[in-house]
Amino acid sequence: MVNIEDFIKRLEVILDYYGLNASSFADNIGVQRSSLSHLLSGRNKPSLDFILKILEVYPEVDLYWILNGKGSFPKVSVNQEISSRSSSSVHSANQEVVPPGIASTDKAIVSKINTNIQDATTYGSDKESEIDKIVIFYKDGTFKSYHP
Known part of the structure; x- marks a missing residue:
């Protein structure tokens, strides 16, 4: 099970790494800004579609790292x-x-x-x-x- 608080921290790491605010990140991955806001506030949990959009736009993000903190970011080949x-x-x-x-x-x-x-x-x-x-x-x- 994904720990939402830890997931939010990892999402914030991604935003910081790319120098993005929540609005521009939401626009880049093609989700509504309010959806990302609800995720960052802990109100909603991430959907599989949301995770896949992150991985598609930012291939440096490791699936296992974003979900449960195992692995590395940026992804190391x-x-x-x-x-x-x-x-x-x-x-x-x-x-x-x-x-x-x-x-x-x-x-x-x-x-x-x-x-x-x-x-x-x-x-x-x-x-x-x-x-x-x-x-x-x-x-x-x-x-x-x-x-x-």
């Missing part, structure tokens, strides 16, 4: 997971950026983020990009946002 695992051992010599307020249990996550940041900056080294936000997603459906 097998190739991406293997790539990030193999590159994490290369990064140890570089200085890590640890945002304020990170708990010691989150150090492994920060290390992996730093690895991916290093890979991204190496890949796009001709352009200098500044990090706007780092979001850490937990298996229980919660998340933390850091603005370096």
